[in-house]
Amino acid sequence: MKRLLIENIKVITMEGDYIIPKGYIYIEDNKIVKVKEGVYEGERDNFEVIDGKGCVALPGFINCHTHIPMTLLRGYGEGLPLMRWLNEKIWPFEARLTEEDIYNGALLGIIEMIKSGTTSFVDMYFREDTIAKACRRANIRGFLGSPIIGDMWERQIDETLSLYDEFKEDDLIKIFIAPHSPYTCSFETLKKVGEIARNYKLPIHIHIAETKDEVNIIREKYNKTPFEVCKDAGLYDENKVIAAHCVYLNDDDIIMVKNYDFTVVYNPQSNMKLASGVAPIVKMMENGINVALGTDGASSNNNLNMIDEMKSASLLQKLSFNDATALSAYDTLKLATVNAAKAIGMEDKLGKIKEGFLADIILIDFNKPHLNPPTDIYSNIVYAANGSEIKTVIINGKVVLKDYKLLDIKENETILNANQSFIKVIERL
Numbered sequence: 018m019k020r021l022l023i024e025n026i027k028v029i030t031m032e033g034d035y036i037i038p039k040g041y042i043y044i045e046d047n048k049i050v051k052v053k054e055g056v057y058e059g060e061r062d063n064f065e066v067i068d069g070k071g072c073v074a075l076p077g078f079i080n081c082h083t084h085i086p087m088t089l090l091r092g093y094g095e096g097l098p099l100m101r102w103l104n105e106k107i108w109p110f111e112a113r114l115t116e117e118d119i120y121n122g123a124l125l126g127i128i129e130m131i132k133s134g135t136t137s138f139v140d141m142y143f144r145e146d147t148i149a150k151a152c153r154r155a156n157i158r159g160f161l162g163s164p165i166i167g168d169m170w171e172r173q174i175d176e177t178l179s180l181y182d183e184f185k186e187d188d189l190i191k192i193f194i195a196p197h198s199p200y201t202c203s204f205e206t207l208k209k210v211g212e213i214a215r216n217y218k219l220p221i222h223i224h225i226a227e228t229k230d231e232v233n234i235i236r237e238k239y240n241k242t243p244f245e246v247c248k249d250a251g252l253y254d255e256n257k258v259i260a261a262h263c264v265y266l267n268d269d270d271i272i273m274v275k276n277y278d279f280t281v282v283y284n285p286q287s288n289m290k291l292a293s294g295v296a297p298i299v300k301m302m303e304n305g306i307n308v309a310l311g312t313d314g315a316s317s318n319n320n321l322n323m324i325d326e327m328k329s330a331s332l333l334q335k336l337s338f339n340d341a342t343a344l345s346a347y348d349t350l351k352l353a354t355v356n357a358a359k360a361i362g363m364e365d366k367l368g369k370i371k372e373g374f375l376a377d378i379i380l381i382d383f384n385k386p387h388l389n390p391p392t393d394i395y396s397n398i399v400y401a402a403n404g405s406e407i408k409t410v411i412i413n414g415k416v417v418l419k420d421y422k423l424l425d426i427k428e429n430e431t432i433l434n435a436n437q438s439f440i441k442v443i444e445r446l
């Protein structure tokens with residue numbers, strides 16, 4: 018059995034607002050066995066010990082909406098709104114990606130995420146089998162959905178089912194079903210996806226109501242809102258749904274989705290960058306809808322940093338509702354941890370530092386000028402931190418980042434490979 022002890026540590030448990038001012042976290046294999054105030058007094062033979070002095074422990078962040086290999090498209094297709102961005106720049110580039118490029122982009126994204134405190138991500142992209150390999154290489158949790166989009170949907174559903182077969186016993190990888198959106202999937206496709214999700218108990222990961230253009234396209238085709246179309250196709254019935262964006266929803270949509278197991282994933286930076294709009298997150302939360310947080314792909318953000326995203330998330334709601342009390346720092350932290358764990362059906366295993374939970378933990382180094390004085394640690398993490406303070410990252414009980422250094426992955430080589438992939442794709446265009 019592997020034993021890991023983190024001592025002299027302040028712990029933000031995310032169990033209510035319970036903070037342990039100075040204590041220890043004791044981990045056996047991949048589970049948290051003890052979280053306690055004070056000094057560990059048991060025996061110490063065969064232990065890995067981390068001194069957490071000056072650090073704050075937090076559950077690892079769960080990025081609930083990504084397209085991880087899109088790190089290769091960082092800075093590509095700048096300055097366009099969604100539909101032009103996709104049609105003119107992104108989709109032609111993606112059509113030329115090889116499996117190797119996808120692996121290189123995924124590994125680059127994964128190390129960027131680990132170094133900024135993310136320990137799980139919910140992804141939608143081509144070749145999730147390859148992305149799973151990158152997850153295993155880096156020891157990160159991936160909730161992976163192979164896209165269902167356009168006319169090839171029957172073959173794409175088969176792909177999802179074979180991935181499900183391959184990974185159903187996996188510790189780190191879980192397979193989701195991922196219809197791209199109501200504007201790129203037919204009604205028949207959405208119906209079939211709903212059925213498959215029910216039969217195999219696969220959570221659904223989809224984009225809904227991201228832009229006004231989408232709402233207009235759907236209104237013209239169906240005379241309904243995007244949320245109504247998905248409901249009428251039976252997508253929500255008995256299924257767990259994780260819907261990215263949800264910028265444009267009316268009061269009836271809000272009342273409708275709150276009756277289902279439905280999580281809205283707020284992507285503030287992507288929505289600002291593509292000028293898609295501001296999702297009414299405060300209103301959704303007041304109505305009891307679960308809200309989580311995602312970065313979206315690196316091409317519409319342009320990073321995968323959840324600390325950065327939290328700051329935008331909170332500030333944008335305050336500005337949009339003209340209310341400084343809106344989306345507090347603590348509630349914003351919940352979007353990236355507790356609410357995210359609920360979104361992926363892991364609320365009894367992830368999102369808190371709690372006995373019996375999986376050991377996905379990050380240590381934030383508060384010995385930094387910009388994090389002092391530590392008057393309000395929630396506010397310092399959400400508004401003052403920038404990700405560069407993530408000193409140690411533990412995923413599934415394994416230390417993957419220690420003293421700011423990745424233990425198992427060569428960072429420079431990963432960067433080089435991704436840059437070479439980008440150049441090769443451009444040559445193929």
Ligand SMILES: CSC[C@H]1O[C@@H](n2cnc3c(O)ncnc32)[C@H](O)[C@@H]1O
Nearest residue numbers: 084107141142143164166197224314
């Ligand atoms: C078919 S895999 C996922 C697909 O989605 C594209 N994408 C990336 N960001 C967005 C977004 O904000 N809205 C809609 N689609 C998006 C990505 O480029 C892939 O083609």
Ligand SMILES: [Zn+2]
Nearest residue numbers: 224261313314
């Ligand atoms: Zn997206």
